[in-house]
Amino acid sequence: xxxxxxxxxxxxxxxxxxGSLKDSLSVRLTVPPQEVKEGSFVVIESGDWRFYGTVxxxxxGSTNPRFADEQSENRxxxxxxxxxxxxxxFTNLQVLPALMQEVGPDPASPEYEQWRSQHPDDSxxxxxxxxxxxxxxxxxxxxxxxxxxxxxxxxxxxxFVIGYTREQNLPIPxxxxxxxxxxxxxxxxxxxxxSFLTRLLLAGLIEYNKAATLVFDMHNEYAYDDIAxxxxxxxxxxxxxxxxxxxxVGLGAGASIRGQSPDFNLTLAESDILPEDxxxxxxxxxxxxxxxxxxxxxxxxxxxxxFSEFKKxxxxxxxxxxxxxxxxxxxxxxxxWANQAGVNVMAAEGLHQKLGRLFNKPYIVPNxxxxxxxxxxxxxxxxxxxxxxxxxxxxxLDYLLVTNLITRxxxxxxxxxxxxxxxxxxxxxxxxxxxxxxxxxxxxxxxEMAAQTAFATIAREMRKYYVTLLxxxxxxxxxxxxxxxxxxxRVSAWLGDEADIAAVLSGLAGRDAxxxxxxxxxxxxxxxxxxxxxxxxxxxxxRRYDQRFFEELRGASPPGRSADDAIRELFG
Amino acid sequence: MTNSSLxxxxxxxxxxxxxxxxxxxxxxxxxxxxxxxxIPLAEGTQIFGLIHNIQIEDDGLIRQLITSDNVPxxxxxxxxxxxxxPVEIGVIFIGYQQDGVISHLLxxxxxxxxxxxxxxxxxxxxxxTGNGRFGYLRHILRRDDLPQAELLAAHIQQAGxxxxxxxRPDWVEAVTRExxxxxxxxxxxxxxxxxxxxxxxxx
Numbered sequence: 001x002x003x004x005x006x007x008x009x010x011x012x013x014x015x016x017x018x019g020s021l022k023d024s025l026s027v028r029l030t031v032p033p034q035e036v037k038e039g040s041f042v043v044i045e046s047g048d049w050r051f052y053g054t055v056x057x058x059x060x061g062s063t064n065p066r067f068a069d070e071q072s073e074n075r076x077x078x079x080x081x082x083x084x085x086x087x088x089x090f091t092n093l094q095v096l097p098a099l100m101q102e103v104g105p106d107p108a109s110p111e112y113e114q115w116r117s118q119h120p121d122d123s124x125x126x127x128x129x130x131x132x133x134x135x136x137x138x139x140x141x142x143x144x145x146x147x148x149x150x151x152x153x154x155x156x157x158x159x160f161v162i163g164y165t166r167e168q169n170l171p172i173p174x175x176x177x178x179x180x181x182x183x184x185x186x187x188x189x190x191x192x193x194x195s196f197l198t199r200l201l202l203a204g205l206i207e208y209n210k211a212a213t214l215v216f217d218m219h220n221e222y223a224y225d226d227i228a229x230x231x232x233x234x235x236x237x238x239x240x241x242x243x244x245x246x247x248x249v250g251l252g253a254g255a256s257i258r259g260q261s262p263d264f265n266l267t268l269a270e271s272d273i274l275p276e277d278x279x280x281x282x283x284x285x286x287x288x289x290x291x292x293x294x295x296x297x298x299x300x301x302x303x304x305x306x307f308s309e310f311k312k313x314x315x316x317x318x319x320x321x322x323x324x325x326x327x328x329x330x331x332x333x334x335x336x337w338a339n340q341a342g343v344n345v346m347a348a349e350g351l352h353q354k355l356g357r358l359f360n361k362p363y364i365v366p367n368x369x370x371x372x373x374x375x376x377x378x379x380x381x382x383x384x385x386x387x388x389x390x391x392x393x394x395x396x397l398d399y400l401l402v403t404n405l406i407t408r409x410x411x412x413x414x415x416x417x418x419x420x421x422x423x424x425x426x427x428x429x430x431x432x433x434x435x436x437x438x439x440x441x442x443x444x445x446x447x448e449m450a451a452q453t454a455f456a457t458i459a460r461e462m463r464k465y466y467v468t469l470l471x472x473x474x475x476x477x478x479x480x481x482x483x484x485x486x487x488x489x490r491v492s493a494w495l496g497d498e499a500d501i502a503a504v505l506s507g508l509a510g511r512d513a514x515x516x517x518x519x520x521x522x523x524x525x526x527x528x529x530x531x532x533x534x535x536x537x538x539x540x541x542x543r544r545y546d547q548r549f550f551e552e553l554r555g556a557s558p559p560g561r562s563a564d565d566a567i568r569e570l571f572g
Numbered sequence: 573m574t575n576s577s578l579x580x581x582x583x584x585x586x587x588x589x590x591x592x593x594x595x596x597x598x599x600x601x602x603x604x605x606x607x608x609x610x611i612p613l614a615e616g617t618q619i620f621g622l623i624h625n626i627q628i629e630d631d632g633l634i635r636q637l638i639t640s641d642n643v644p645x646x647x648x649x650x651x652x653x654x655x656x657x658p659v660e661i662g663v664i665f666i667g668y669q670q671d672g673v674i675s676h677l678l679x680x681x682x683x684x685x686x687x688x689x690x691x692x693x694x695x696x697x698x699x700x701t702g703n704g705r706f707g708y709l710r711h712i713l714r715r716d717d718l719p720q721a722e723l724l725a726a727h728i729q730q731a732g733x734x735x736x737x738x739x740r741p742d743w744v745e746a747v748t749r750e751x752x753x754x755x756x757x758x759x760x761x762x763x764x765x766x767x768x769x770x771x772x773x774x775x
Contacts, residue, residue: 076766076767083745087752087756
């Protein structure tokens with residue numbers, strides 16, 4: 001069979017010339033390469049089957065290297081050179097197939113009736129993961145609006161439009177129902193629009209309102225209006241847009257967030273702090289290997305009041321023995337307790353000194369006026385969304401301690417509620433799904449910390465307890481592999497580092513083909529959607545998070561790109 | 573090329589793939605290198621061929637005349653009209669027609685000695701070269717002993733001119749594309765053919 005590029009159908013981009021299921025398909029391009037871009041969503045029509053895939057690479061080729069090496073247009077008349085180049089020089093697309101669907105013969109053809117009688121309903125005709133390859137010379141075309149709707153769904157509250165395809169500006173929705181069922185991640189180097197993507201998704205989740213969200217807002221970005229560092233435009237805050245559905249909690253009594261008072265303040269009781277919370281801070285506080293033994297003795301002696309009791313002890317306090325007249329440790333000193341408890345004095349004193357940073361934290365108090373943690377849990381359980389702003393407490397120590405402590409409580413609570421629901425579904429309500437949003441996730445989920453924090457457990461198994469994570473990070477390679485591989489949906493803006501790219505793609509099919517796509521995303525406003533929650537990997541121009549977005553979200557106008565957006569894309 | 577089919581000679585010898593025609597020197601203005609000819613056989617079959625060679629042999633008289641200082645015009649005319657050795661025209665078979673159906677395969681059997689040979693009319697050229705997908709080109713391309721590039725260029729020039737007015741105006745483009753397809757694995761041969769085609773001038 002001879003395929004003349006000029007003879008192929010107007011709509012097709014090319015035809016399949018080779019490839020494999022394991023790698024990707026090679027498609028001979030029959031249109032100028034400028035008409036197709038890496039990351040495009042394409043459809044392959046192969047008999048009764050339709051294959052859906054993503055363009056992962058474009059390669060220049062020639063039937064003989066000499067045709068490419070020599071500029072024959074200088075030797076031949078233009079029309080002859082054009083005919084020669086049309087067949088000897090070509091561009092091949094690499095297409096990573098993701099889904100296949102039986103569509104049957106043309107409804108107008110005589111075979112259709114027989115096929116339809118074998119497939120009376122559409123139950124077996126849904127798109128399924130690709131398990132075979134299309135035939136040689138199967139025609140390839142760009143996805144049309146109906147293909148996008150078929151694969152990604154029609155835009156709705158549940159199918160939240162996160163961006164648009166690069167070529168045709170077709171809206172690409174993300175199924176939020178599926179999104180919250182497993183932990184997910186938003187990645188991208190700094191300045192690539194990670195926070196905007198997070199805001200977009202959070203706005204979608206809050207509007208959809210089928211899951212509660214708890215945002216650990218380390219840099220006080222999400223709650224109130226902010227000014228974009230580059231465009232100087234006002235970035236709407238989630239509290240401003242979704243009040244009263246969103247509650248802002250400030251860390252520490254009297255905290256103010258960007259000059260505004262939060263809905264209430266979070267103070268932790270000293271009794272909330274457990275030895276494992278301290279062990280998790282080993283690196284941050286530069287603790288020694290003797291710490292676990294000392295903590296164990298403290299817990300053994302004082303139980304839940306260990307933190308208060310230890311805090312009260314004086315470090316290095318001495319007094320004179322009335323009998324011998326010698327200097328001995330005072331009865332309220334650390335050394336005295338250590339000797340009593342059979343703990344190395346130096347180790348205990350060292351720990352006491354290092355915990356000084358925690359003893360002085362204003363948000364850790366002996367008797368908080370209210371159980372703020374319980375308040376947060378009640379809010380989340382009753383359908384509110386909580387943004388915990390760290391206010392002035394922006395150090396890693398604050399972030400690690402507070403997020404872990406809260407998450408541990410939440411995990412216990414949701415586990416309890418889930419078990420109660422499963423034991424007596426009639427008596428107990430089904431727990432509300434909860435998404436915990438953590439920024440700078442590598443600080444909590446790195447290889448050393450992952451085993452000790454509650455987050456790794458959530459990422460691994462809390463799906464069954466209705467709690468999932470939304471990880472926001474710029475260094476995914478620093479996150480523990482076991483956590484990364486469990487992530488369902490992954491949304492990634494541009495990443496430059498090879499290790500980060502590899503981490504984002506870990507556990508996914510076709511990662512070699514997808515690697516280049518991540519490295520070549522636009523530095524801004526483009527993201528690659530991939531993973532379990534996305535039917536097939538696709539590059540989108542992300543939606544702009546502005547006033548117009550909220551108008552669309554509230555149904556004032558359908559999602560679409562404005563003239564301003566188009567002008568901005570054209571002229572920067 | 574004239575609009576009617578003209579007699580140019582008779583068959584001297586033939587094989588299944590080609591033949592040699594003898595014609596008088598006075599008739600030599602009719603056949604052209606790259607031109608298409610037809611050889612009618614019995615029972616409505618005719619063979620189509622392409623002129624790839626025109627050969628003029630010498631004889632004893634010519635040798636003598638060549639050495640003389642001056643050849644009188646009447647002697648020259650006599651030699652042209654009455655010479656004993658015919659002009660030999662080499663023809664490669666490119667297909668045949670049987671019961672009105674054109675085929676680009678080789679004819680089932682070669683023509684016989686003294687069979688008559690005619691030039692093709694424009695209608696016959698359009699019908700033969702516009703039929704199918706240029707299958708007849710393979711008979712030319714497998715013959716390494718022929719000046720392929722020049723023969724193809726001469727044929728495309730003549731047939732292309734006819735197609736321009738009587739057939740498919742895009743015929744030259746289509747045949748060039750087919751040649752690129754057939755020869756793209758042989759860079760040298762393809763470039764030589766395309767270079768010759770590039771010299772074609774259609775008016």
